Amino acid sequence: MPRTVLEPRFQVEYLSVLDAEGSLDSALDPGLPPAELKRLYRAMLLGRRLDERMVRLQRQGRIGTFAPIKGQEASQLGSVAVLRPTDWMVPSFRETAAMIWRGWPIEKLLLFFAGHLEGGQPAPDQRDLPITIPVSTQLPHAVGLAYAAQYREDDVIVMAYFGDGATSEGDFHEALNFAGVWHVPVVFVCQNNQWAISVPLKKQTNSKTIAQKALAYGLPGIQVDGNDVLAVYAASREAVARARAGDGPTLIECVTYRLGVHTTADDPTKYRSAEEVAEWERRDPLTRFAAYLKRKRLLDEGLEAAVDEEIAAAVARFEATGVADPLVMFDHVYAELPPDLKAQREALAEGLRSGEPGRREKHEPSPPMRGQRSGKR
Amino acid sequence: MAKLNMVKALNLALMQEMERDPDVLVIGEDVGVDGGVFRVTEDLHRTYGSKRVIDSPLAEAGIIGASIGMALYGLKPVCEIQFSGFAFQCFHQIENHAARYRNRSQGRFHVPMVIRMPYGGGVRALEHHSESEEQFYAHIPGLKMVIPSGPRNARALLAAAIRDPDPVVFFEHKALYHAHKEDVPDESETMEIGRARVVREGDDLTLVAWGGMLRVAREAAETLEQEDGVGSDVIDLLTVAPLDRETIVRSVNKTGRVVIVHEAPRSFGPGAEIAASIMDGAFLSLEAPIARVTAHDVPFPGFAREKANVPDVARVVAAARDTLAY
Ligand SMILES: Cc1ncc(C[n+]2csc(CCOP(=O)(O)OP(=O)(O)O)c2C)c(N)n1
Ligand SMILES: [Mg+2]
Numbered sequence: 133m134p135r136t137v138l139e140p141r142f143q144v145e146y147l148s149v150l151d152a153e154g155s156l157d158s159a160l161d162p163g164l165p166p167a168e169l170k171r172l173y174r175a176m177l178l179g180r181r182l183d184e185r186m187v188r189l190q191r192q193g194r195i196g197t198f199a200p201i202k203g204q205e206a207s208q209l210g211s212v213a214v215l216r217p218t219d220w221m222v223p224s225f226r227e228t229a230a231m232i233w234r235g236w237p238i239e240k241l242l243l244f245f246a247g248h249l250e251g252g253q254p255a256p257d258q259r260d261l262p263i264t265i266p267v268s269t270q271l272p273h274a275v276g277l278a279y280a281a282q283y284r285e286d287d288v289i290v291m292a293y294f295g296d297g298a299t300s301e302g303d304f305h306e307a308l309n310f311a312g313v314w315h316v317p318v319v320f321v322c323q324n325n326q327w328a329i330s331v332p333l334k335k336q337t338n339s340k341t342i343a344q345k346a347l348a349y350g351l352p353g354i355q356v357d358g359n360d361v362l363a364v365y366a367a368s369r370e371a372v373a374r375a376r377a378g379d380g381p382t383l384i385e386c387v388t389y390r391l392g393v394h395t396t397a398d399d400p401t402k403y404r405s406a407e408e409v410a411e412w413e414r415r416d417p418l419t420r421f422a423a424y425l426k427r428k429r430l431l432d433e434g435l436e437a438a439v440d441e442e443i444a445a446a447v448a449r450f451e452a453t454g455v456a457d458p459l460v461m462f463d464h465v466y467a468e469l470p471p472d473l474k475a476q477r478e479a480l481a482e483g484l485r486s487g488e489p490g491r492r493e494k495h496e497p498s499p500p501m502r503g504q505r506s507g508k509r
Numbered sequence: 510m511a512k513l514n515m516v517k518a519l520n521l522a523l524m525q526e527m528e529r530d531p532d533v534l535v536i537g538e539d540v541g542v543d544g545g546v547f548r549v550t551e552d553l554h555r556t557y558g559s560k561r562v563i564d565s566p567l568a569e570a571g572i573i574g575a576s577i578g579m580a581l582y583g584l585k586p587v588c589e590i591q592f593s594g595f596a597f598q599c600f601h602q603i604e605n606h607a608a609r610y611r612n613r614s615q616g617r618f619h620v621p622m623v624i625r626m627p628y629g630g631g632v633r634a635l636e637h638h639s640e641s642e643e644q645f646y647a648h649i650p651g652l653k654m655v656i657p658s659g660p661r662n663a664r665a666l667l668a669a670a671i672r673d674p675d676p677v678v679f680f681e682h683k684a685l686y687h688a689h690k691e692d693v694p695d696e697s698e699t700m701e702i703g704r705a706r707v708v709r710e711g712d713d714l715t716l717v718a719w720g721g722m723l724r725v726a727r728e729a730a731e732t733l734e735q736e737d738g739v740g741s742d743v744i745d746l747l748t749v750a751p752l753d754r755e756t757i758v759r760s761v762n763k764t765g766r767v768v769i770v771h772e773a774p775r776s777f778g779p780g781a782e783i784a785a786s787i788m789d790g791a792f793l794s795l796e797a798p799i800a801r802v803t804a805h806d807v808p809f810p811g812f813a814r815e816k817a818n819v820p821d822v823a824r825v826v827a828a829a830r831d832t833l834a835y
Contacts, residue, residue: 283534310571467619
């Protein structure tokens with residue numbers, strides 16, 4: 133009874149197309165038409181500029197805490213760009229650029245981060261789940277959506293986003309396992325930005341890569357240079373094609389870096405060095421892509437100003453939004469308001485009208501008046 | 510009309526709902542080929558196949574999480590958690606997501622799913638196979654919490670839960686599965702969720718119970734009638750949340766005395782919420798403090814000591830007599 137090595141032996145690939153100077157490995161070029169390259173760069177730039185603007189809005193108290201994306205633009209756009217509008221996009225909480233690509237108006241995202249539930253409402257025809265805060269818990273939903281698409285025999289795939297820290301959660305493993313067993317059309321996109329708040333990747337997992345975790349569940353995993361939009365695009369296109377062809381799920385690990393704070397409530401100087409950040413700034417996804425486009429003469433003059441104008445207009449629309457009607461909190465708890473909740477709503481409405489918000493809600497049937505007891509003693 | 514026990518009645522509801530609506534799916538551990546550990550899903554797999562009756566991997570968060578995704582797509586999954594004691598492995602999916610997608614998406618999405626779980630004791634089972642945890646679900650905005658007490662209402666409420674556009678947690682008491690048979694109509698039947706039923710009427714006392722405790726409350730009412738000449742309203746709650754306060758309040762306004770019986774531990778249990786509703790709606794009618802007969806605030810004590818923990822007829826009768834003598 134010998135001890136043998138089992139076949140197949142597993143391997144994990146790493147893909148990079150553009151180097152840090154913007155030089156292309158033409159053998160791996162996904163061959164995007166110029167218009168698509170320009171569109172991608174514009175979206176990345178918009179993501180970056182909006183991020184910077186949002187940090188300022190937060191500091192001014194005009195929006196609340198949010199998770200900036202600076203440094204992760206290529207991971208987000210290289211992947212989301214391969215989806216069709218009829219596909220599903222399942223975000224976590226750090227996908228601002230990808231969400232805008234999917235059609236979320238900027239002012240709606242600002243509303244969301246300003247604490248308005250309305251900002252989380254996808255458009256009626258939009259196949260995007262709203263932002264999910266509990267880490268990793270959206271991944272089983274992506275698997276269920278993919279199962280349903282397959283059940284209905286719809287030509288639809290699902291793409292789901294999460295971070296490196298998320299891969300420690302049970303839901304990540306359950307989702308990959310279910311996806312593997314069910315062989316459903318879902319693409320898992322991990323933005324490995326090296327940090328989960330203050331915890332570095334090496335404290336998160338003893339695996340050499342995140343991509344290899346897919347292999348345990350019987351699906352392919354690939355690691356890509358997540359700061360290289362063309363590499364992310366190429367890997368995503370391949371994974372999506374596989375899903376669409378009925379060949380099952382894929383895990384893509386985008387190796388990237390969060391250049392900014394975890395959220396606007398975080399101070400990263402407590403846990404990481406300026407040298408480390410500087411090192412990753414040299415691999416900035418925007419500079420690299422811009423250098424490549426410049427060489428191809430695809431970099432438009434005045435793009436930054438145009439993007440800033442678009443953002444400014446959206447901020448103005450956001451600021452013009454009226455005050456939040458408190459009663460909206462009751463509107464979408466159930467399809468129909470149960471009697472209790474109706475009473476609570478009415479009490480709040482009355483309190484708001486009368487300026488006495490602390491009033492007790494009325495109960496039906498109202499208590500009998502003293503001395504009017506209907507029962508016997 | 511057929512005489513069915515609760516297992517067969519629930520099975521009938523699933524069969525008919527799957528027949529009625531191709532979007533209805535069944536998913537859980539051992540629900541397919543094996544027909545579920547309590548046989549509630551028996552023969553569904555044979556009739557509807559493995560795409561609609563899914564033997565899932567052994568992972569509760571995956572089951573509920575994936576079902577949420579299916580429901581967001583427009584399907585109507587009926588999930589089985591093998592025992593309610595294992596639902597903590599998916600509690601976050603229920604609280605964080607099933608109950609909230611409608612609100613989070615401001616009505617763009619909703620989650621029409623049913624989460625069935627066997628609950629309750631009295632079946633000489635292990636730890637985590639004997640508990641009563643309805644209070645956790647009843648406290649979550651966005652969920653409905655339903656507990657039938659017999660074959661006919663189990664069938665009608667399960668059908669209603671499947672058709673409900675919102676997520677419903679559906680508890681099935683293990684001791685009721687084979688306890689008795691009832692006439693169950695062949696044609697499909699539903700019951701309104703959110704409505705309690707007065708299953709026995711009397712003027713002196715109100716007993717409120719549900720699920721496995723309904724039988725206890727009914728027997729206590731019988732004893733009180735026979736031995737003390739006391740007439741009781743017995744309210745079968747059927748839906749814990751949203752709570753039918755109106756039916757309870759109306760009864761207590763008539764009787765002035767009330768005993769609430771539940772199998773869940775006492776503190777912060779449903780009895781406290783029911784008592785608060787009575788204070789709001791029937792305070793001036795009360796002749797005695799509101800009494801609760803419940804399990805003690807202890808973890809499951811092992812089935813050798815279970816009888817001393819779960820309310821029984823004697824404890825309910827004693828509490829009722831104290832209340833009546835107050
Ligand atoms: C279940 C859960 N636990 C903890 C948190 C608090 N939290 C928010 S983000 C985060 C780190 C997430 O790290 P990662 O998955 O790498 O994503 P990143 O923030 O780097 O994008 C933590 C711990 C949470 N939101 N959800
Ligand atoms: Mg991270």
